Amino acid sequence: xxxxxxxxxxxxxxxxxxxxxxxxxxxxxxxxxxxxxxxxxxxxxxxxxxxxxxxxxxxxxxxxxxxxxxxxxxxxxxxxxxxxxxxxxxxxxxxxxxxxxxxxxxxxxxxxxxxxxxxxxxxxxxxxxxxxxxxxxxxxxxxxxxxxxxxxxxxxxxxxxxxxxxxxxxxxxxxxxxxxxxxxxxxxxxxxxxxxxxxxxxxxxxxxx
Numbered sequence: 645x646x647x648x649x650x651x652x653x654x655x656x657x658x659x660x661x662x663x664x665x666x667x668x669x670x671x672x673x674x675x676x677x678x679x680x681x682x683x684x685x686x687x688x689x690x691x692x693x694x695x696x697x698x699x700x701x702x703x704x705x706x707x708x709x710x711x712x713x714x715x716x717x718x719x720x721x722x723x724x725x726x727x728x729x730x731x732x733x734x735x736x737x738x739x740x741x742x743x744x745x746x747x748x749x750x751x752x753x754x755x756x757x758x759x760x761x762x763x764x765x766x767x768x769x770x771x772x773x774x775x776x777x778x779x780x781x782x783x784x785x786x787x788x789x790x791x792x793x794x795x796x797x798x799x800x801x802x803x804x805x806x807x808x809x810x811x812x813x814x815x816x817x818x819x820x821x822x823x824x825x826x827x828x829x830x831x832x833x834x835x836x837x838x839x840x841x842x843x844x845x846x847x848x849x850x851x852x853x
Contacts, residue, residue: 645694648686648705650752654694657684657703664707664727673780676702687754688729691761706756713737720744721775726756730763744773760802762795771795 645654659681663669676683682701686692689705708725711733720742724733733755734748747768751758759777762770774790779802794801 645689645698645703649689649692649694651693653696655696655698657694657699657701659702660705661702662705662707666708666725669704669706669708670780672702672704673783677783685756687727687757688752690752691757706754713740713742724755726754726759728755729753730755730758759793760800761798762793762800762803763798769795 645657645660646652648654648660661672663672673683682699684699684701684703686703686705705727707727709728711722711724711728714721714723722737722744730748730751730753734745734751737745738749745768747764747766748758749766751763751765753763757763758770759774764770771790771793774793776787776789777793778785778787780786792801794804
């Protein structure tokens with residue numbers, strides 16, 4: 645895992661793959677379930693520490709990055725997939741004249757990881773930007789409103805250990821942070837996603853003009 649984590653350290657994973665769409669993510673989750681393999685979802689590998697012993701199952705890096713902005717005049721709703729780089733997204737939206745993600749300009753990692761860990765800086769965080777998210781739980785895609793995430797300081801119910809698979813985004817997170825089966829060989833901090841079972845987050849963030 646040294647090639648896939650910002651620390652450039654960590655043992656081997658039994659299986660590694662990347663999901664570039666929701667369809668691929670669903671197929672990988674089904675593949676792991678059929679083989680009774682532990683499944684761990686990660687984003688960009690920031691704030692991710694992997695033990696030298698590695699991971700005994702399937703580790704998937706969620707790379708889906710599609711996004712769409714709904715302009716409502718004085719406000720907007722942003723739909724983003726979980727694999728989108730958080731800082732790059734914030735800079736792009738800011739250049740378009742929207743201020744709602746300015747706080748995330750220097751945030752490492754992906755949207756999905758940011759949702760899982762309620763990442764934040766400069767006085768802002770995911771909890772105050774997220775509207776809802778779509779998660780993959782037990783093979784079913786479900787939508788959670790922001791209230792259901794139980795956000796606290798750099799914390800959410802997903803990070804505490806829930807079941808989900810994520811697509812990713814800031815407000816309508818279809819994958820931005822969920823998990824489905826936590827494996828004990830990987831430790832993750834607050835900023836980047838290290839979901840263990842699959843959270844397909846497709847977040848959409850509400851941004852004031």
